[in-house]
Amino acid sequence: MNNPGPGRVYTETLIYAAPEQFVKDAPYQLTIITLDHGGRLTARISSENPRDRVQIGDQVQFAEFRDGIPFFRKS
Amino acid sequence: MRPVAVIGIGKTAFGAFPDRDLRSLAVEAGQKCLEDAHVSPSQVEAFYLGNFAGPSFVGQNHLAPYVAGGMGITGVPCTRFEAACASSGSAFFHAVSAVGAGLYDVVLVGGVEKMTSQPTPKVTEILAGAGDMCGEGRAGATFPALFAMIARRHMYQYGTTREMLAAVAVKNHANGAKNPLAHMRKVITIEQALAGKPIADPLTVYDCSLISDGAAAVLIVPFERAAEFESKPVRVLGIAQTSDQVALDQKEDITTFKAVKEAAQKAYKMAGVTANDIQFAEVHDCFTIAEIVASEDLGFCKKGDGGPYALQGCTALNGPRPLNTSGGLKAKGHPVGATGVGQICDVVMQIRGEAGDRQIERHSLGLAQNLGGSGATAVVTVLGAVA
Numbered sequence: 192m193n194n195p196g197p198g199r200v201y202t203e204t205l206i207y208a209a210p211e212q213f214v215k216d217a218p219y220q221l222t223i224i225t226l227d228h229g230g231r232l233t234a235r236i237s238s239e240n241p242r243d244r245v246q247i248g249d250q251v252q253f254a255e256f257r258d259g260i261p262f263f264r265k266s
Numbered sequence: 267m268r269p270v271a272v273i274g275i276g277k278t279a280f281g282a283f284p285d286r287d288l289r290s291l292a293v294e295a296g297q298k299c300l301e302d303a304h305v306s307p308s309q310v311e312a313f314y315l316g317n318f319a320g321p322s323f324v325g326q327n328h329l330a331p332y333v334a335g336g337m338g339i340t341g342v343p344c345t346r347f348e349a350a351c352a353s354s355g356s357a358f359f360h361a362v363s364a365v366g367a368g369l370y371d372v373v374l375v376g377g378v379e380k381m382t383s384q385p386t387p388k389v390t391e392i393l394a395g396a397g398d399m400c401g402e403g404r405a406g407a408t409f410p411a412l413f414a415m416i417a418r419r420h421m422y423q424y425g426t427t428r429e430m431l432a433a434v435a436v437k438n439h440a441n442g443a444k445n446p447l448a449h450m451r452k453v454i455t456i457e458q459a460l461a462g463k464p465i466a467d468p469l470t471v472y473d474c475s476l477i478s479d480g481a482a483a484v485l486i487v488p489f490e491r492a493a494e495f496e497s498k499p500v501r502v503l504g505i506a507q508t509s510d511q512v513a514l515d516q517k518e519d520i521t522t523f524k525a526v527k528e529a530a531q532k533a534y535k536m537a538g539v540t541a542n543d544i545q546f547a548e549v550h551d552c553f554t555i556a557e558i559v560a561s562e563d564l565g566f567c568k569k570g571d572g573g574p575y576a577l578q579g580c581t582a583l584n585g586p587r588p589l590n591t592s593g594g595l596k597a598k599g600h601p602v603g604a605t606g607v608g609q610i611c612d613v614v615m616q617i618r619g620e621a622g623d624r625q626i627e628r629h630s631l632g633l634a635q636n637l638g639g640s641g642a643t644a645v646v647t648v649l650g651a652v653a
Contacts, residue, residue, distance in 0.1 A: 203415065204411050204414035204469075207466065208465045209387065210390045211391045216406065223514065223515045231516070233405045233514070247419070260406070
């Protein structure tokens with residue numbers, strides 16, 4: 192999988208009620224990122240620390256893929 | 267296309283019914299509908315059934331002939347339609363199209379879902395399958411999360427507030443309390459709604475529709491034949507089904523459902539009406555934000571004004587344009603596959619003047635809006651009294 196590059200938070204939510212396979216991760220932040228290279232991507236925020244959560248408009252950079260899921264962090 | 271009329275409606279109560287199976291619910295709704303229409307099973311020429319996930323929820327496939335057989339209907343085409351939460355709206359659209367085209371005269375349309383036999387995390391996972399499981403679903407999106415992201419963006423672009431979302435829940439609970447078939451007949455306050463358990467920020471449990479069991483059915487015939495039957499006909503004046511991308515991240519502006527706007531425009535044109543003419547509507551409030559967006563997309567208020575429109579009471583039972591007089595998906599319940607046809611039943615009840623404690627005064631022209639997923643399927647139907 193290719194590095195999607197940096198982007199900006201288009202929207203976000205903090206999920207408390209997770210689907211069965213992600214119950215252990217909750218609460219976790221899910222976002223839609225507008226990528227600098229064009230297009231949008233649904234991605235998670237890499238840190239579970241509440242102070243690293245992102246808001247609409249924040250610039251973010253790609254962190255890693257975990258089990259095929261793209262994770263980003265605040266720039 | 268030949269004009270079509272609804273001559274029968276039937277619904278089960280919506281709720282959690284551990285002792286009821288999928289077929290018994292669907293059969294109960296179908297039989298009530300046939301009785302209401304004064305039609306016998308042998309007169310039914312085709313059966314259309316909306317169901318989202320019977321195979322996942324209860325392990326049953328081949329649902330349409332299975333349900334029809336339970337009503338004594340055999341020897342005719344019986345087909346299941348799946349379009350997420352718009353499954354039975356889609357079944358209704360295709361049934362109306364077939365009768366309109368002259369393929370059949372007497373058609374039964376049902377919708378059913380049996381959801382409460384699974385624990386909530388499993389239900390959440392099954393519902394997530396209405397999204398893109400290679401993208402948003404794989405990343406851990408739930409349906410509340412997708413609508414929470416829509417709400418966040420709507421708040422950011424238009425200044426919509428938590429209180430405006432809560433106003434939708436309070437109003438729909440008040441209406442549901444007056445509906446004997448509603449899942450939750452409990453009045454709530456705005457304070458309660460705001461203090462609800464968080465599900466996906468900014469949505470709390472009070473912003474989310476209910477996980478319900480239930481079924482609904484309607485019987486349609488060509489309008490020219492409606493007088494032959496003993497029941498009170500209601501005209502299908504306009505109907506349209508449209509589509510959009512499944513994944514939320516593939517939509518340019520997530521604060522609007524393009525498919526709903528397009529379906530509404532087509533249905534209004536077919537009916538020869540404008541949004542202004544619509545006196546009341548059942549809209550798809552799977553989440554409170556969805557009712558706010560629907561009021562904008564259907565043209566009841568300006569883009570971005572859906573929040574204040576709800577907060578100011580414009581959509582209340584005694585307001586200028588009541589929305590979800592049944593209690594909506596929020597309080598009436600949301601047995602996914604039954605919802606679209608259930609909405610048609612609720613609009614027909616108002617038009618017939620049979621809505622009891624929640625009967626409104628201006629009730630000759632109503633609308634039903636059924637949404638699948640985060641907007642990939644939309645069905646809009648305009649129904650009117652026979653002049």
